[in-house]
Amino acid sequence: MSTRDRALVSGGERGTTLIEVLLYVVMSGLIVGAIAGALTVGFRTTGATTERLAASHASEIVANSFPRDVASAAPAGITATPAATGCAGSDEGANVVRLPVSAGPGDDQRVVAYRFDSAQGDLLRSSCTVGAPATTDSIAEGVAAASATVETDTDGTTTVTLAVTLRAPAGQRFEVTGHSRTPTEPAALPDPAVPTTAPPLPCKVDSSSATPSPVAIASGTTLAADVSVSVSVSGSCVAPLTVSLTPGSGSAVTVPLIPFGTTYAASLGKAGYAWTSGTKTLTIGQAVPATVLNPTLGLTVSPPCTVAAATLTPNPAAMGAGSALAADVGVSLTTTGLCATPLSLAFTPGAAAPVTVALTASGSAYTASLGRSAYAWTAGTKAITVVQTGTVAVQQPTIGLTVSPFVPCTITSVVASPNPVGRAPNGRLIAPVAVTVATSGTCSGLQIKYAPQGTDTTAALTSSGSTWTATIATGPKWDPGSHTITILGASSAGSASLVVT
DSSP, X not given: OOHHHHHXXXXXXXXXXXXXXXXXXXXXXXXXXXXXXXXXXXXXXXXXXXXXXXXXXXXXXXXXXXXXHHHHSOGGGOBOSSOOOOOBSOOXXXXXXXXXXXXXXXXXXXXXXXXXXXXXXXXXXXXXXXXXXXXXXXXEOSEEEEEEEXXXXXXXXXXXXXXXEETTTTTOEEEEEEEOXXXXXXXXXXXXXXXXXXXXXXXXXXXXXXXXXXXXXXXXXXXXXOEEXXXXXXXXXXXXXXXXXXOSSSOOEEEEEEEETTEEEEEEOTTXXXXXXXXXXXXXXXXXXXXXXXXXXXEXXXXXXXXXXXXXXXXXXXXXXXXXXXXXXXXXXXXXXXXXXXXXXXXXXXXXXXXXXXXXXXXXXXXXEEOTTTSOOOSEEEEEEEEOSXXXXXXXXXXXXXXXXXXXXXXXXXXXXXXXXXXXXXXXXXXXXXXXXXEESOOOSOEEEEOTTSSOEEEEOEXXXXXXXXXXXXXXXXOSEEEEEEEESOSSOOEEEEEEO
């Protein structure tokens, strides 16, 4: 093969040169870098877009609810200072703005509060009827700070601005503004020469109440119930209003009143103070400027319901035949203090379940009758407890009734006096005859039987302890001679002979 031919063959089979390899590497790096940069920008743009969408969603939710809540609020009660919601249970977060939404004492006292939970970064909306559990929703997440400003316009409209700063995008802030209802419509344009601005009316208490009053002490220094204070005001009142009182022998206490438009309310806890009996003066005041508005509201705290005296008649009470008593048991008692009527008696007559008997009231005196055959009685000492309506116990409530075992009725003597007794010409006795019967054991319903002219006549005997008496009148005509007076109703026989002359 010639030198030329070898050159041609060699030229057709040559490889990649170093310059070409370097060129490929540089171009590949440029292409990969461009793709990576595009992906990085895309990822960063997606995160920022997500944050902007979340911020927009939060501001949209707040903008939908906040203006409506402000429009429904009573201007006088709107507050952006630290405050409780007034709902039952513990509040979540710190108050941003509190909006009472009821208009008057006849409405349910409702409230809406916007609160900030800094630990979770949530803006919360809580709503409730005051004293009831709250419904709380998170309406914005990722919140760094929240605040509100309250301004009153010249026409009486209150403007509330809610400012929310988000955690991401860092420092992004949005504001939502709401306007409360205008108390009055503006009048026609006045004469420019005449001053139109009237001085504000002073804060005035129109009505106030403390419920319940009177209220009883349950035991020690605790009341039977919480006391609710309600105050209706007019004029320019500056919250907070307060109620001050001296519950007992200690220092005076001051309790803030929660506003609901022109109505303010507070609860005086039954166990919150060391209460004593007596009339308590509740003073309604305004903190700024310091003013006493109404010093005449009175709360009467009564001593606890106490059994002062009690009587059971008879006591001991004897058992009759079977599970009945020999006689009904009368109950009479008097009370002191304030009792929640009706009062009743609770006791266990025998082996059966406990029973309750209502007492009949006449002022502070109460009575009842325990029927001898109404219950299955057994012998022994019965604890009879006086109870009042509700869960508060009556002081010194227990009365003891002794039920003695059944002992058969025995006639120990029967005496008729005078005996003998004379008979008038018309056949009638010249004097009444007194019959006296001595007994032992358990006796009830004893009678005498006699026959003036062959026909039996009966008459009831009256008991005084173990002695029973009856009187045979002079009315019937009698045959002369000896007449037997028989005692009925006893376990043993008993009789006496009456001689008519």
